[in-house]
Amino acid sequence: MTSISVDHVSKTFGKVVAVDDLSFEAPAGAVTAFLGPNGAGKTTTLRVLLGLVTPTAGEATIGGAPYRELGRPLEHVGAVLESSGFHPGLTAATHLEAVRTAAGLAAARVGEVLDQVGLAGAAHRRTGGFSLGMRQRLALATALLGEPSALVLDEPANGLDPVGMRWLRGFLRAYAHDGNTVLISTHVLSEVERIADHVVIVSAGRLRWSGPPTAGSGLEDLYLEVAG
Ligand SMILES: Nc1ncnc2c1ncn2[C@@H]1O[C@H](COP(=O)(O)OP(=O)(O)OP(=O)(O)O)[C@@H](O)[C@H]1O
Numbered sequence: 001m002t003s004i005s006v007d008h009v010s011k012t013f014g015k016v017v018a019v020d021d022l023s024f025e026a027p028a029g030a031v032t033a034f035l036g037p038n039g040a041g042k043t044t045t046l047r048v049l050l051g052l053v054t055p056t057a058g059e060a061t062i063g064g065a066p067y068r069e070l071g072r073p074l075e076h077v078g079a080v081l082e083s084s085g086f087h088p089g090l091t092a093a094t095h096l097e098a099v100r101t102a103a104g105l106a107a108a109r110v111g112e113v114l115d116q117v118g119l120a121g122a123a124h125r126r127t128g129g130f131s132l133g134m135r136q137r138l139a140l141a142t143a144l145l146g147e148p149s150a151l152v153l154d155e156p157a158n159g160l161d162p163v164g165m166r167w168l169r170g171f172l173r174a175y176a177h178d179g180n181t182v183l184i185s186t187h188v189l190s191e192v193e194r195i196a197d198h199v200v201i202v203s204a205g206r207l208r209w210s211g212p213p214t215a216g217s218g219l220e221d222l223y224l225e226v227a228g
């Protein structure tokens with residue numbers, strides 16, 4: 001089981017305490033929503049999890065191991081962080097092909113992930129001309145290349161139209177239902193109530209609340225109470 005664990009993680013940048021002794025679990029088979037105000041430390045936590053930032057203290061693990069110790073990491077965890085950059089001159093297909101080749105994955109995966117995210121029709125267009133929502137889909141396709149058992153997505157709903165939102169919700173629910181782990185940060189509380197099995201709220205780098213999403217306007221009230 002590839003559950004995600006954040007265990008007493010702290011990260012300071014100079015005098016800024018971005019993450020402050022934060023611990024939580026994102027269990028397998030569930031969608032965990034990671035919430036908190038701007039600057040709360042969500043992206044920093046996800047970057048620690050993905051081995052992009054060294055924590056000042058503590059450890060984050062995926063399936064029990066820190067990212068750097070995962071052999072063939074793309075086959076364990078797929079990630080989409082803020083502002084995923086693609087070379088603007090590459091087409092969606094050539095971008096995916098480059099990642100696929102570097103990771104030693106099967107050739108058929110490129111077509112499969114393009115189909116999965118609904119980008120097959122744009123496979124041979126240059127990414128420089130992609131809309132924000134198309135970029136989000138291509139970033140997700142890239143994350144899915146290795147058929148990972150965990151997905152870590154930083155604000156994946158950003159830029160998606162209502163049809164895209166509904167599609168993403170269904171996709172992530174099905175993905176988690178298959179036994180995989182999904183950890184997403186988002187500011188869209190209405191989406192959280194529809195998609196998440198588990199909610200983690202942080203503010204100023206600290207854990208404020210974790211538990212199941214509450215119905216109705218409960219989540220917004222709870223969020224404003226604990227994170228405001
Ligand atoms: N590389 C860095 N150097 C200096 N400070 C940083 C760095 N990365 C993050 N920070 C600071 O750490 C704090 C947490 O930032 P972070 O990006 O993790 O927040 P966030 O919860 O993702 O916010 P948002 O909802 O706006 O995306 C902020 O005060 C930010 O300025």
Ligand SMILES: [Mg+2]
Nearest residue numbers: 042043044082
């Ligand atoms: Mg962020």
